[in-house]
Amino acid sequence: MTPEEARKIVVDAGKRLLREGLVARTWGNISQRIDGKHIAITPSGRPYETLKPEDIPILNIEDMTWEGPYKPSGEKKLHAAVYAGDENIRAVIHTHQMNASTCAAARKAVPVAEEFRPILGDEILCAPYGLPGSKKLTKGTAAAVLGRPAAFMANHGAVCAAADMECAFGIAAALEKACGKYIRDSFxxxxxxxxxxxxxxxxxxxKDQSV
Amino acid sequence: MTDAVKEIRALAEKGLAAPDGAVAVRKDGICYISVAGADLKNLNETDLIVVQDDSDVSPDVMPKEYFLYLALFERFPHINVLFRTATESVLTASIVGRKIRPMLDDMAQIVGVSVRCADEDVFGDARKIVNATSAMKDRTALMIRNQGAVCAGPTFDDAEVSAVVFEKACKTVIETSFLGGGHYINPIECWLMHKVYQLKYSKQAKK
Structure with missing residues (x-):
């Protein structure tokens, strides 16, 4: 894949993240693998609506150097760690979607209902809490998503990793439905x-809180 | 004030401004507050009270939030937009009436280290208004018992984001209780995230 193709995928995916309600404002971030060493990743603090392909930085995941007019997302090390863990991963999205965020705040591994298992596997793990951009968050999340399509980031949101961007969005959608079902069943x-x-x-x- | 009227209508259309609540805007040092009982979805400029030093406003048109909003504008010069939201989870949290602390980092960043709850009769009590304004220091929302929350911001966009994020925060607190309880973020880390966000956001706004 060329850097131009990857940049376009990231820009389109950013707009889709907003449209599908997976993030608000400039939250969340997206990346697309170009080759073994490079990814295109959303820039830090730029609104998705106005992003253009030329705004997207290209990051070297081995030495964390980057090229482009804007600095990469503050979660660049997290993306780099997820790609480093599995060469088959070609797209990563970090969302703040509602139901998954609730499960992330409960800091629990969530069992996946049978209907979502073909996409999500048996269980969604939760990475330990860490401040945004911290080493703890990076290491914990990369470990929780290793060999799995998605993981919760405690008190933060979710990360989805896949062979392509379309698949990553499919995982995010399934995750939201699966978490919604888990919350409703628990209720x-x-x-x-x-x-x-x-x-x-x-x-x-x-009634419960009044007791 | 045409732009402000459009923004207020949009807040009401999105279901963020409570239908029975008032909206206040400060522009060029003048405060504008929607009249009591205004239909926010179809608001006109004539539905806004212009508050100036020599204003003689009839109590009949004053919404109940009138003095609280003026006190908040007076205390916080950076706030230019105020509205009351009564979205589903915010209203539920206000019925319970307990302080809401962040379980998600977006609340810590945008809204602050916690959102406190003022008494239901805060609007008509000068002492309670003073306490309520103090309760909003370093925060962008304040719950009112049984009535949702007042959301604030320097711009309409900021106040709207505060309402959206606080609804999400309340929903999380409520729904994690069905999962055995959620985990609150350490208050010091909340404070740190809030300050870093403010610094980053103010830098971006200057660009």
Whole structure:
């Protein structure tokens, strides 16, 4: 893949992240592998809506040097670590999607319902908490996603890794549905079989917190 | 004020501004507050009270948030937009009435180290208004018991982001309780993230 092709994929994916509600504002980040040593990655703090291919930095994942008009995402080391762990990974997206973020805040490994297992595997692991851009977050997340399509980043969001960008988006969508189902099933269990609805959630939570 | 009217309508259309809430804007040192009972989705310029030193505003048109908003504008010169949100999870959290702390780093960055909850009758009590403004220091939201939260920002975009992120934060706190409980982020790290975000954002805004 040429750097130009990779940059275009990243720009298109950024707009898609916003459209599909997987991030807001400039949060989250995306990268696309070019070759064994280089990736195209979203720049730090630039709005997705106005990104152009020429704005996308190219990062050397071995020595972390980069080229381009804007510096790469603050999570560049995380992306580099995920690519370094598996040569078959060619696209990585880090999202702040709602249901996955809730599971990430619970810092739990989530069992995957049968219908999502062909895409997500049996279980989604949660990487330990670390400050954004920290070594702890990088190492923990790379380990949690190694050999798996997705992982939670404690109190932060999720990371999805795949052979191409389309597949990475498919994983993010499946992850959101699987986490939504896990949350609804958990609600049903703790509320004694209540059906999920806004009123039921409010009523249960208010009652639970008033005790 | 045409742009501000459009922004207020947009907030209402998106379901972020509570239909029974007021919106306030400060522009060129003058405060504009929507009248009591204004239909925010179809707001007109004539639905905005212009607050100036010599204003003689009839109590009939003052929304209940009037004095709280003026106190917040007075205390925080960087805030130019205020509105009350009553989105699903924010409203639930305000019914419970407990302080919300960040379980997700986007709340720590955007909203602050916590969001406190003012009493339901804060609007009509001068002492409670003073306490409520203090409770909003270094934060972009303040819950009002049973009524959602007041969200603030230097611009409409900032106040809107505060409302969106705080709704997500409340939803997370509520839904993790079904999963056995969530983990709060250490307050010192929250403070650090909030300060770093403010610094980064102010640098970007200057560019």
């Amino acid at each position: 049903s269990r703790v509320s004694g079989g209540e059906e999920w609805s806004s009123d039921a959630v409010r009523s249960h939570y208010v």
